[in-house]
Amino acid sequence: MAFHDLRSFLDALEAEGDLVRIHHEVDAVHEIAAHIRRSSDTDGPALLFEKVRCCGVRAAGGLFASRRKAVRALEVGAAEAVEKFVRAMEAPIPTRRVDSGPCKDVVLTGNDAGLTGFPICTYSELDSGPFITAAVAISRDPEDGGRNASIYRFELKGPHRLGVLAEAPHHLGIHIQKAEQRNVPLPVALAVGVAPAVLMATQWEAPYGVDELGLAGALLGRAVEVVRCETSDLEVPAAAEIIIEGRILPGVRETEGPFGEYTGYYTPAYPKPVLEITAISHRRDPIFQAMLTGMPTTENHVLKMIPMEASCLVNLRRRFPGVTAVHFPGAGGVGLMGVVALKVRAKNEARGVLATMLGSQGNKLVIVVDDDIDVLDMQQVMWAVCTRCQPDRDVIILPRMPGWQLDPSAPEPGTYAVMGINATRPVGEKFGTVARVPGVESVPPFR
Ligand SMILES: Cc1cc2nc3c(=O)[nH]c(=O)nc-3n(C[C@H](O)[C@H](O)[C@H](O)COP(=O)(O)O)c2cc1C
Ligand SMILES: [Mn+2]
Structure with missing residues (x-):
């Protein structure tokens, strides 16, 4: 069974002993990140934080703390994961609109649509504040309406305000540029806590204008169901834990960063666009997803591996x-x-x-x-x-x-x-013979 939402994936990991529930209270400042870091460094489990000090919402982290879990998400053996991705890239399945879904269990608008109730984590020591790191940002080209869905980080700046790092040639950056040229706000919706295939699909290096949710459908073997947002025409995965709706304000810039990045070093602070929140909807008892990045290897790195390998493989094989x-x-x-x-x-x-x-x-x-x-x-x-x-x-x-x-x-x-x-060995020339021991494969595992 494909994992159509975050919860079914967490359940499978737990059944296989690859998810640990943290029952003691943890802090969203560094403590959740420290647990994910430890798990990433030890080929450890995914983590479900039952009690976070700031708020009543649970947090999940380390879902991709090892390549094993990314492979598990695709429901194939380790050797087939990249090829499954390659096949899916060639046959995307467009999204299917539905009237409602779990992400609409609770709908908050206006002043009620605040972010203070969610365990948005602070990760590295010198980070400027809490960041949403596992959100799929969904937006449309202001000219032709083509949809983009990908992961961008969002810095918490206030209950109704997020800073964003999104620059061309990345596709959200292009949408922001185009909206600013017309001096109009850009509607953006963030889906937090989505099916693992949706997260992985966003890391495919899709050409501009190609909808990453179509690849997610191909990975899942059926269309991703989407519902309309409350405050814009955007459509978002119906099975998401949390949807944060907002609009990027034309011409507005506020300092964002520093942030411990995937190279293992900090990127400096500088002015970046701002997303103003217009609505939040979520499941009953939602699970907020945290995602660590920083010194390799973290779940950020693991999440990108298979999609990037698949994209590269397709490109190289042409030639x-x-x-x-x-x-x-x-x-x-x-x-x-x-x-x-x-x-x-x-x-x-x-x-x-x-x-x-x-x-x-x-x-x-x-x-x-x-x-x-x-x-x-x-x-x-x-x-x-x-x-x-x-x-x-x-x-x-x-x-x-x-x-x-x-x-x-x-x-x-x-x-x-x-x-x-x-x-590689030289072609058509004599070269040393590799020494191999016969029969290794037929020896049963010792443990
Ligand atoms: C956890 C995570 C966080 C990311 N954060 C950002 C970010 O803040 N800004 C950015 O430009 N790319 C970020 N990326 C990389 C983009 O998601 C990736 O390059 C993607 O392919 C861009 O797709 P798009 O151009 O279709 O929007 C992040 C990736 C991951 C896995
Ligand atoms: Mn894209």
Whole structure:
């Protein structure tokens, strides 16, 4: 059974011993984050915080504290997760409008629609305040109405006010730009506590104008049911725990940040757009979802892995059909480092893969290995680097390449040098034979 909402996923994790309820009272300032951090660092469980000091609403966190849970969310084996995503990307299922749903159990408008009742967490030590980090922000292109759904962070600035980091080329940033050009507010709805497939679908690198909720439908095997908002024409997942409706005010900027980001470093404070809350609706006894980011690897990184690997795999295979797997390890913040497995067919093919990755993805370090290497196992990957690569011949360094904004070592933001390592065996030449022990697979597990 696909997980159509947050609760069914939590139930499955609990039944499998992969969810722990925290019964003692915890603080939304750092304490929830500390628990998620510990779980992330120890391949630990998802957490359900039954009592949060600030308010009567429960919080869930660490849902993607390990890749195992992201794979579980897709209901496939570890080896099939990326391919399931690839297939879904090719056959999206549009959303289905319904009249009502659980997210409308309680509807608050006007002054009642305040955020003080929700356990919005403060994460890293120097963060400027509490942030909503697991909200799917839904908005429409002010010109053609095309929908976008993706995760953006929102800083709590007051009971009815959130700051947002959303800049072009990210799609919400484009919507904000277009609305500001017309000097009109941009309606935005935040869905908190949604089906895990919806969260994962948002991390697909979908072209502008493509609705991420359609991919979520394909992952779930049926259309995501959506209901109309109270204060705008936007449609939001009916099964969400909490919907926060609002509008981004044209031309308004307020300081947001600093915030401990996915690179493991803080991003500085600077003025950003503001979302003014117009309504909040939620389930009875809602569960607020917290999501930790910061020093890799956290649930933020894990959530992005499979979608980004699937997007990259599809792109690479168009040019290099021999590519069998891609992995973006947590250590690179999921994207600064990429590992590609290739069934090499032609001389220098691996160099072509390296150049493509280095020139188009913002990857700072790319390693190409043969297809006998498990890209998820960095022990095997580094073994291949050590035994199948000669640095003077097999390392490519390109200076001054376009890259991510957030690399603290970059000489100027968005520009850095990149490195590719060809750790594949030479084609058509004699090479050492890998020593293997026969019969390992038939030995039963010891524990
Ligand atoms: C937990 C989490 C938080 C994120 N926060 C932001 C953010 O605040 N701003 C941003 O631009 N991207 C953020 N991202 C990345 C975007 O969600 C991602 O790049 C997405 O593909 C953008 O999609 P879009 O361009 O379709 O809106 C976040 C991702 C995750 C997983
Ligand atoms: Mn998009």
